[in-house]
Amino acid sequence: MEAILENCCLDVHRDTVVACLLTGNLEGRPKKEIRTFSTMSKGLHELEAWLQAASCTHVAMESTGVYWKPVYHVLEESCEIRLANAQCIKNVTGRKTDISDAE
Template sequence: VDWLKEKKVTHVAMESTGVYWKPVYNLLETEPIEVLVVNAQHIKAVPGRKTDVKDAEWIADLLRHGLLKGSYIPHRAQRELRELNWSVIGA
């Protein structure tokens, strides 16, 4: 977060792959940075060889052009309640 703020980043977009986005989102949601979590199926695949760097560049390009729609993310309190319920029910 400090690095992003130092670089004056105003927008962040990331794929909602698995649960890997959650800790990053939790840190960024309290900052003055617009955060979009995007369904991976809604992003057209980059032709050619797939790499994380190519994916990141593609997502950044889509974000720059306003072509991404963020997924619905519940408020923190609701997410925490869901996590608590899941740990009780799923155990």
Template sequence: MDAILERCAGLDLHQETVVACVLHGSLDRRPKKETRTFGTTTKELLQLQDWLLEFQCTDIAMESTGVYWKPIWNILEDDFKLTLGNAQRIKNVPGRKTDVSDAFWIAKLLRAGLIESSFVPPVNFRDLRDLSRYRRKLLGHTTSEKNRIHKVLQDANIKLSTFVSDLFGVSGRALLESILDGEVLKVDEVKAIVKTSLKKKV
């Protein structure tokens, strides 16, 4: 493999450890190899960052293994050019010896420019995507709870939806709160609670 990077590193990611292998040296000679294992807490990942900076690494590669790569990417992306490689494609590159560690193999492929990087959006887009997913999840939970409340009312033969189009609007919530307070609602009381546009239905 012809080298194109003088100082690079490969990371082998696991749930509790990160194995880092640095290759550094002239392009026309066999590179020096440095290997070290780190934990995955923020403190330990910052130690990994410092260790990579000590060797003046310019490029770092890792496999897109589950979600393990995300916190490491977040910490390293400001200081290095990062490559997120497809795990299956990395394994299928010919020439690997059986006794070669994953981290060394990733570093070796990166040094030769043989890892195609997957697209990783900028941090602001990643944050927005996470927030959007969380919002969809909350909306799903909200819809489920609303449906459950409708069912409870129907089972109790409380026909609030007959008078209120949106049970969870201002008027609907006021009626629900009155029921939860133990009040027995009469027509005049309902008229006093609901908004003007809804009183015609009562």
């Protein structure tokens, strides 16, 4: 199996997308960078440019509601996207935040 060094998880909402980008090598801990983008076209293209600048080609996000669709359509040409069913993702105990969802 191929190890993917640059990947990103997205927590998509109506107005924002929280992105957690992991980069690094296999010898150490990955570097984590978290950013929030607007779900308007300009914000989604800024997200795409940020991912491309980091050489990130693999993205995962929950397929909740309809909010994921515009994100998917903007990123589908530049990234390999994995949609996760929200019911299959283990709930994290404790306080839930957008950042913890993206991580």
